[in-house]
Amino acid sequence: xxxxxxxxxxxxxxxxxxxxxxxxxxxxxxxxxxxxxxxxxxxxxxxxxxxxxxxxxxxxxxxxxxxxxxxxxxxxxxxxxxxxxxxxxxxxxxxxxxxxxxxxxxxxxxxxxxxxxxxxxxxxxxxxxxxxxxxxxxxxxxxxxxxxxxxxxxxxxxxxxxxxxxxxxxxxxxxxxxxxxxxxxxxxxxxxxxxxxxxxxxxxxxxxxxxxxxxxxxxxxxxxxxxxxxxxxxxxxxxxxxxxxxxxxxxxxx
Amino acid sequence: xxxxxxxxxxxxxxxxxxxxxxxxxxxxxxxxxxxxxxxxxxxxxxxxxxxxxxxxxxxxxxxxxxxxxxxxxxxxxxxxxxxxxxxxxxxxxxxxxxxxxxxxxxxxxxxxxxxxxxxxxxxxxxxxxxxxxxxxxxxxxxxxxxxxxxxxxxxxxxxxxxxxxxxxxxxxxxxxxxxxxxxxxxxxxxxxxxxxxxxxxxxxxxxxxxxxxxxxxxxxxxxxxxxxxxxxxxxxxxxxxxxxxxxxxxxxxxxxxxxxxxxxxxxxxxxxxxxxxxxxxxxxxxxxxxxxxxxxxxxxxxxxxxxxxxxxxxxxxxxxxxxxxxxxxxxxxxxxxxxxxxxxxxxxxxxxxxxxxxxxxxxxxxxxxxxxxxxxxxxxxxxxxxxxxxxxxxxxxxxxxxxxxxxxxxxxxxxxxxxxxxxxxxxxxxxxxxxxxxxxxxxxxxxxxxxxxxxxxxxxxxxxxxxxxxxxxxxxxxxxxxxxxxxxxxxxxxxxxxxxxxxxxxxxxxxxx
Numbered sequence: 001x002x003x004x005x006x007x008x009x010x011x012x013x014x015x016x017x018x019x020x021x022x023x024x025x026x027x028x029x030x031x032x033x034x035x036x037x038x039x040x041x042x043x044x045x046x047x048x049x050x051x052x053x054x055x056x057x058x059x060x061x062x063x064x065x066x067x068x069x070x071x072x073x074x075x076x077x078x079x080x081x082x083x084x085x086x087x088x089x090x091x092x093x094x095x096x097x098x099x100x101x102x103x104x105x106x107x108x109x110x111x112x113x114x115x116x117x118x119x120x121x122x123x124x125x126x127x128x129x130x131x132x133x134x135x136x137x138x139x140x141x142x143x144x145x146x147x148x149x150x151x152x153x154x155x156x157x158x159x160x161x162x163x164x165x166x167x168x169x170x171x172x173x174x175x176x177x178x179x180x181x182x183x184x185x186x187x188x189x190x191x192x193x194x195x196x197x198x199x200x201x202x203x204x205x206x207x208x209x210x211x212x213x214x215x216x217x218x219x220x221x222x223x224x225x226x227x228x229x230x231x232x233x234x235x236x237x238x239x240x241x242x243x244x245x246x247x248x249x250x251x252x253x254x
Numbered sequence: 255x256x257x258x259x260x261x262x263x264x265x266x267x268x269x270x271x272x273x274x275x276x277x278x279x280x281x282x283x284x285x286x287x288x289x290x291x292x293x294x295x296x297x298x299x300x301x302x303x304x305x306x307x308x309x310x311x312x313x314x315x316x317x318x319x320x321x322x323x324x325x326x327x328x329x330x331x332x333x334x335x336x337x338x339x340x341x342x343x344x345x346x347x348x349x350x351x352x353x354x355x356x357x358x359x360x361x362x363x364x365x366x367x368x369x370x371x372x373x374x375x376x377x378x379x380x381x382x383x384x385x386x387x388x389x390x391x392x393x394x395x396x397x398x399x400x401x402x403x404x405x406x407x408x409x410x411x412x413x414x415x416x417x418x419x420x421x422x423x424x425x426x427x428x429x430x431x432x433x434x435x436x437x438x439x440x441x442x443x444x445x446x447x448x449x450x451x452x453x454x455x456x457x458x459x460x461x462x463x464x465x466x467x468x469x470x471x472x473x474x475x476x477x478x479x480x481x482x483x484x485x486x487x488x489x490x491x492x493x494x495x496x497x498x499x500x501x502x503x504x505x506x507x508x509x510x511x512x513x514x515x516x517x518x519x520x521x522x523x524x525x526x527x528x529x530x531x532x533x534x535x536x537x538x539x540x541x542x543x544x545x546x547x548x549x550x551x552x553x554x555x556x557x558x559x560x561x562x563x564x565x566x567x568x569x570x571x572x573x574x575x576x577x578x579x580x581x582x583x584x585x586x587x588x589x590x591x592x593x594x595x596x597x598x599x600x601x602x603x604x605x606x607x608x609x610x611x612x613x614x615x616x617x618x619x620x621x622x623x624x625x626x627x628x629x630x631x632x633x634x635x636x637x638x639x640x641x642x643x644x645x646x647x648x649x650x651x652x653x654x655x656x657x658x659x660x661x662x663x664x665x666x667x668x669x670x671x672x673x674x675x676x677x678x679x680x681x682x683x684x685x686x687x688x689x690x691x692x693x694x695x696x697x698x699x700x701x702x703x704x705x706x707x708x709x710x711x712x713x714x715x716x717x718x719x720x721x722x723x724x725x726x727x728x729x730x731x732x733x734x735x736x737x738x739x740x741x742x743x744x745x746x747x748x749x750x751x752x753x754x755x756x757x758x759x760x761x762x763x764x765x766x767x
Contacts, residue, residue: 078592080593080594080595080679081593084592084679087701092285094732095285095700096285117699118733118734127734
């Protein structure tokens with residue numbers, strides 16, 4: 001069996017010591033309870049404090065469990081919260097881009113559409129909230145697979161159906177595509193899921209820089225593309241929108 | 255988000271609201287170019303009393319206008335006109351020589367004039383001035399608030415009689431200050447704001463001298479009543495003089511009427527509902543002045559220049575978003591308002607539970623102050639998720655009741671309901687709303703319909719837009735929900751809702767009221 005890492009064990013012991021009710025302990029108490037030198041204990045405590053797992057009371061100098069720890073396990077972004085935060089920005093994206101906007105999150109082995117803004121013309125359109133899209137052949141799916149490790153592993157395991165002649169199903173080829181997406185910060189889909197339809201999507205990050213969703217526009221390839229590539233102003237608009245929603249979710253500037 | 259495609263000229267709209275003042279700059283397509291916003295203090299001197307410092311509000315208005323112009327990187331040459339929308343009914347008096355408010359503004363929610371309204375009603379009761387003004391005698395409206403100030407603040411009545419004081423709702427205060435204040439500011443209000451004073455005749459849109467005399471309000475303090483869309487004057491002097499001097503001030507609309515205008519509900523039978531803590535629904539009834547048989551208010555929708563006025567029926571629901579907040583803050587069943595949808599979506603239906611949030615009685619169409627909230631139909635089967643569902647359904651059923659009353663009064667079927675406000679991000683609610691109304695529910699692409707309405711009216715006045723048809727062309731559908739409920743299910747659920755409503759009544763006994 002591999003040797004355990006001592007400092008992680010010590011950190012775990014500290015958290016256990018502070019757990020349970022409203023417990024606050026000073027540095028010397030913690031050090032002596034765990035049989036550690038004060039300097040060692042202090043180093044670990046400071047690291048835990050930086051991660052938000054431990055907080056220090058400014059008056060007494062004593063340590064207690066941090067808010068971050070309480071959030072672990074219960075913290076996931078509610079999809080309806082995501083929609084509420086995205087509403088203003090996605091309206092504006094639809095308006096400036098002239099195309100339908102979708103916000104998606106990873107759900108099982110695909111993308112669940114949690115928000116949809118109509119294309120801003122007077123045509124009859126049906127709300128697609130609740131619909132599923134594949135991970136490997138849509139811009140939303142690919143950008144999630146590129147930025148979220150869980151989505152990536154789902155993509156690897158999922159059956160990758162060829163929907164059009166342009167769908168990429170080969171895993172090695174897909175990995176390359178995902179690498180490019182990671183580098184560029186956005187994904188495109190040029191008739192890979194539906195004939196005649198193109199899309200571009202960018203990731204939405206939360207305050208931990210985790211990709212919690214994706215936002216993108218989808219429309220007729222004739223409008224969305226120019227000379228076989230997505231129009232640069234649409235890419236810029238989608239990325240602006242993704243950044244704005246991320247900022248609303250507490251993600252720092254990037 | 256600003257973007258490079260947006261080019262001037264622009265219209266600026268000021269929204270002087272209950273909790274904050276905002277300025278939004280719009281382009282020709284009705285798109286937002288820049289926003290600035292500042293909150294002001296809510297003053298609670300006694301239980302039931304709510305006041306604002308009007309001087310603070312005017313300072314904030316100047317700041318947000320300047321702020322929005324900086325953010326939009328525009329100069330006054332790019333701004334063709336300025337429009338105003340405002341919290342309705344909030345009442346203030348100021349000295350016409352110094353420009354200083356003589357008392358805090360009394361906010362619409364303030365209930366200090368309850369007793370006065372009962373006294374004014376006399377033997378006839380709260381409908382005493384309804385025929386003339388379209389309103390019941392209730393504490394919201396401005397007229398009795400003026401009377402309270404004149405009768406309770408020492409010296410004010412004398413100063414009013416000698417002509418030193420001016421009365422205004424927030425539109426009047428902002429316009430007077432924008433156009434020069436003590437140095438030649440114009441003292442006007444628009445028909446929509448005047449229609450919330452209990453002092454204006456709905457048919458000829460003039461102050462009613464008899465009612466004013468009855469309330470003890472001297473005619474000389476009242477502003478001139480003008481249309482909602484015309485040039486009242488130009489920006490002059492003050493901090494904004496340099497920034498916007500010479501720009502026409504060209505619209506005023508009460509906030510709910512502005513939303514009706516921003517939603518481009520220009521045809522009779524078109525209706526909008528704004529879903530916030532409470533909900534305000536207005537239906538355009540065209541040039542027809544309809545006296546409600548169902549307890550709705552009759553109000554002026556808008557008037558464009560010299561055109562005939564357009565009337566509206568208004569129904570308000572006291573508790574909609576507030577019920578979701580109650581689930582979050584008082585019950586602790588959810589941690590954010592958006593989570594109500596997650597919880598409600600975890601079950602297929604309400605499990606037989608119905609929630610009537612008659613927290614302070616039932617409003618239109620019942621008007622029962624003896625009612626209190628009820629959760630009906632409880633069994634061992636019901637979970638918190640079913641209650642969450644019942645919470646959302648309550649908003650939809652209350653909308654249905656208001657809508658039914660509007661259809662009954664106007665004789666016009668509802669073709670579609672245009673919605674705005676925070677709760678429109680709740681997909682489950684919007685679908686259920688469409689289901690119970692048996693009509694499409696449509697959300698427009700610009701959520702800021704209140705400011706947009708003021709901008710539209712100000713732009714029409716200076717020819718930036720030619721007609722209301724021009725404005726309709728700007729309207730964009732962002733989402734639409736269509737009914738998907740079986741008629742039998744709808745009828746059964748509505749019957750159950752009505753049974754639950756019935757159980758709220760008579761809870762408060764006479765001597766407790």
